Amino acid sequence: MAANTLPAGYILVEGYPSVEEYLNLRTTCLSPKNAEQANAALKGSWYGVYVAEEAAPTKAVAMGRVVGDGGWYFVIADMMTLPEHQRKGLADVVLKSLLARIKSLAAKGKAYVTLGADPPGRKLYQKNGFKDTMPQVMGMGLLIESDGQEQ
């Protein structure tokens, strides 16, 4: 269990929620994903934590994860808190835990931590030291439709 300063009644769990819990968070907070995507996402991550209520420790109410190479590139992904648990500081604890892990376990030197900041998370990220990288660096994205078949 990672250290935390969550409100009473919540626990911070190191690792990832179940695929089912992850899909529930995704559908409720961001965009829906399928089970194959969820399995790959959770297996392929470098680190993650989730928050649950003490009374239901496997039911994730908030989470965040890091996709990274352990050396230099670290991407913060899936920062999500279920609506009824928002504005209690859960995401702040999640984000601080992810950053602390990078600080303690990344290869010696400077780790480059990036994320795509949707409007609801922007203040949270700014509060935790993230800065707009424009105009030097413009974040760019591309969606590729995969059929899961080798060409």
Ligand SMILES: CC(C)(COP(=O)(O)OP(=O)(O)OC[C@H]1O[C@@H](n2cnc3c(N)ncnc32)[C@H](O)[C@@H]1OP(=O)(O)O)[C@@H](O)C(=O)NCCC(=O)NCCS
């Ligand atoms: C972004 C998101 C993860 C934030 O989750 P959260 O757990 O509500 O975040 P926090 O509680 O740590 O902080 C959110 C706000 O609540 C405030 N807050 C924290 N504790 C509080 C408390 N006890 N009472 C009232 N407000 C509180 C924070 O100051 C912050 O306010 P601000 O944005 O005005 O600075 C959540 O809104 C979410 O899941 N959104 C949909 C998915 C999404 O867009 N994710 C970001 C992808 S980049």
